[in-house]
Amino acid sequence: xxxxxxxxxxxxxxxxxxxxxxxxxxxxxxxxxxxxxxxxxxxxxxxxxxxxxxxxxxxxxxxxxxxxxxxxxxxxxxxxxxxxxxxxxxxxxxxxxxxxxxxxxxxxxxxxxxxxxxxxxxxxxxxxxxxxxxxxxxxxxxxxxxxxxxxxxxx
Numbered sequence: 249x250x251x252x253x254x255x256x257x258x259x260x261x262x263x264x265x266x267x268x269x270x271x272x273x274x275x276x277x278x279x280x281x282x283x284x285x286x287x288x289x290x291x292x293x294x295x296x297x298x299x300x301x302x303x304x305x306x307x308x309x310x311x312x313x314x315x316x317x318x319x320x321x322x323x324x325x326x327x328x329x330x331x332x333x334x335x336x337x338x339x340x341x342x343x344x345x346x347x348x349x350x351x352x353x354x355x356x357x358x359x360x361x362x363x364x365x366x367x368x369x370x371x372x373x374x375x376x377x378x379x380x381x382x383x384x385x386x387x388x389x390x391x392x393x394x395x396x397x398x399x400x401x402x403x
Contacts (some may be wrong), residue, residue, distance in 0.1 A: 250292065254284035264399050265390075306369045310376035315363045320354040320361065327351075 258281035261271025275282040295304065326332055327350035391398050 249287050250285065253288045254281050257281065257284040257288070294375045301370070304369070305371035305377060310365075310368055313361055314376065314380070315366070317358060317361045317365065320358040323350055323354045324358075 257266065257271050258274075260266045261268050261273070261281075261284070269310050271281075273281065273283050387398060388394060
């Protein structure tokens with residue numbers, strides 16, 4: 249988990265989504281994102297030393313459930329609302345299978361995820377909501393109040 253988080257931070261730093269001098273730096277000797285490894289390790293230590301396992305699990309579940317909720321909303325948005333999915337032809341977009349795949353199944357998934365999300369501990373919802381708000385404010389600042397597209401990650 250430490251290596252994955254450090255690598256993700258490195259990619260964001262390399263592409264100027266986070267400050268490049270810290271998050272985009274590579275150690276010359278070991279060829280690793282050393283600052284990111286140190287930051288992630290320190291955060292893991294602080295979290296493990298101050299929180300119990302149940303609280304940590306709730307925080308992790310907030311992030312995972314939020315991501316899957318956004319995924320289902322995005323599928324509905326792209327394929328049903330905007331109809332900009334990969335090469336949608338009119339006949340296929342009007343078929344029952346199309347609506348089952350891109351509307352009904354994501355709505356069912358959204359309902360199940362919302363039900364599980366609502367059962368999370370309130371402190372996890374508050375803590376996660378705070379970080380979500382911080383992320384939205386950061387994105388607004390980076391995109392000049394959403395007038396510009398955010399920088400793209402290189403894959």
